[in-house]
Amino acid sequence: MTGQPNVVDVDDSADPRLDDFRDLNSIDRRPDLPSGKGLVIAEGVLVVQRMLASRFTPRAFLGTDRRLRELADDLRVTSAPYYRASPEVMAEVIGFHLNRGVLGAAPRPRELTVDEVIADARTVAVLEGVNDHENLGSIFRNAAGLDVDAVVFGTGCADPLYRRAVRVSMGHALLVPYAWAPAWPDELASLRDRGFRLLSMTPNPAARTLAAAMADLTDDRVAMLVGAEGPGLSERAMRATDERVRIPMSRGTDSLNVATAAALAFYERARVWSGGQERSDQGSDDT
Numbered sequence: 001m002t003g004q005p006n007v008v009d010v011d012d013s014a015d016p017r018l019d020d021f022r023d024l025n026s027i028d029r030r031p032d033l034p035s036g037k038g039l040v041i042a043e044g045v046l047v048v049q050r051m052l053a054s055r056f057t058p059r060a061f062l063g064t065d066r067r068l069r070e071l072a073d074d075l076r077v078t079s080a081p082y083y084r085a086s087p088e089v090m091a092e093v094i095g096f097h098l099n100r101g102v103l104g105a106a107p108r109p110r111e112l113t114v115d116e117v118i119a120d121a122r123t124v125a126v127l128e129g130v131n132d133h134e135n136l137g138s139i140f141r142n143a144a145g146l147d148v149d150a151v152v153f154g155t156g157c158a159d160p161l162y163r164r165a166v167r168v169s170m171g172h173a174l175l176v177p178y179a180w181a182p183a184w185p186d187e188l189a190s191l192r193d194r195g196f197r198l199l200s201m202t203p204n205p206a207a208r209t210l211a212a213a214m215a216d217l218t219d220d221r222v223a224m225l226v227g228a229e230g231p232g233l234s235e236r237a238m239r240a241t242d243e244r245v246r247i248p249m250s251r252g253t254d255s256l257n258v259a260t261a262a263a264l265a266f267y268e269r270a271r272v273w274s275g276g277q278e279r280s281d282q283g284s285d286d287t
Contacts, residue, residue, distance in 0.1 A: 005075035007068065010083045013092035018083060020105040021062045024094045024163060031105065032163050038108045041163040042171060044100035045070050050171030052077060056106040062090060063102030071102065108161060114152055114187060117177040118194060121149035122221050123269050126191075126198075128184070128237050129156035129228030130258060136160055137168025138259035139226075144172035146266035147273065151178040154185060154237065156228065188240040191223050198241035200225040200233050201265060203255040207244040214268040224265045229258050 010018060020039055023029045031037040042051040042058075045067060051058055052074055061075070061082040068075075068084055075082060091097045118124055125148050130136055136158050143151060151160075158165065160173045181187035188198060197220045199213055214222075225241060227233030232255070238244055247256065247264055255261065 003076065005068065005072055006079055006081045008081045008083050010085045011089060013085075013089045015083075017060075017081075018062060018085075018093050020060050021090075021094055021103050025096060030163075032161065034108070034159065034161075040106045040108055040161045040166065040174070042104035042106070042174070043098070043102075043163060043167045045102060047167060047171035047174075048102055048104040049074050051104050051106060051174055054171075054174040055109055056174050057109070058104045058106045061102060061104050062093065064090070067100075067102035112177055112179045114179045114181055114190065117150035117152065117179045118191065118196070123148050123266075123273070124150050124152055124191070124196065124221075124223040125262060125266070126152045126154065126181075126188070126223050126225045127157050127227075128154035128225065128233055129231065130226070131156055131158045132229060132258075133158050133162050133165040134168050135229065135257070135259045137165040137173060139262050140165070140169035140173040140176050140178075142259060142263040142266055143176050144169075146263065147270045148176065148266050151176055152187070152191075152223070153178065153180045154187070185234075185237040185240045188223075188237070192242070194221070196221045196223040197243075198223045198225065199243055199245050199265075200238040200241040201227070201261055202232060202238065202244045202246055203249070204244060204246060207246040210245045210247050210265055210268050213243055213245045214272050218272050222269055224262070224269065226258055226262045226265070 020031050031039045032041045040056050042048045048071060058078055058080045060080055062085060064087055065084055068082055125143055160178055166173050192198060197217055225233055225237060247261060
């Protein structure tokens with residue numbers, strides 16, 4: 001604990017101390033661009049709390065007095081300033097009215113390597129071509145809730161630290177370890193060398209069902225591959241896996257949204273993991 005939150009009152013939207021939060025909707029000036037300030041922006045009380053619990057060290061907050069009261073205990077762990085402002089000043093700074101009432105900004109830390117994130121992992125999600133930030137955020141939220149230990153990115157994926165992805169993930173993009181595969185899909189061989197069984201998701205009716213495949217992998221380390229909305233996984237990536245698996249579909253539907261399909265894969269894995277015992281219901285505070 002560091003004591004009381006470091007509160008700084010600001011009533012001028014032009015104050016340069018607020019520049020980390022300026023123009024969040026700007027295409028070329030927003031602070032979470034890797035090519036610019038390269039900041040990670042947490043939006044809302046719950047996401048700020050998860051930032052404080054993560055490896056992303058906040059350097060400033062901007063929020064209303066109401067949100068300060070809600071976060072007072074959490075902010076005791078940091079000396080980063082909390083710039084307290086009115087909703088009107090906040091709107092002038094960020095470019096729109098923020099219903100959630102608070103933002104946190106943190107520098108991007110060193111990127112983790114694939115070896116680091118899979119070292120102690122039993123279950124890994126591997127993504128190729130998932131370039132929609134909302135789908136990406138949903139996959140992180142699903143991964144956190146369904147016992148996925150890490151996420152590995154292949155080619156063509158969106159930035160998991162973009163503000164929308166972090167928001168949709170409910171902050172779990174800051175907590176679930178992830179890494180970029182520098183050589184794709186050759187990096188899949190390193191997963192296999194470390195004892196992972198690789199499953200690729202496909203709508204192909206000739207593939208074995210997801211449930212049947214997972215039932216045979218109860219005690220194995222498993223990496224589950226999902227691809228972009230529409231085209232799915234590349235043939236080259238699927239050839240590098242041990243087995244292609246499918247979710248049985250009805251009414252002529254060929255596939256599900258990628259985040260939904262990933263959630264079903266994560267659930268099947270969680271359901272059979274550890275000797276086939278059902279996972280206990282831990283509940284959730286996500287809203």
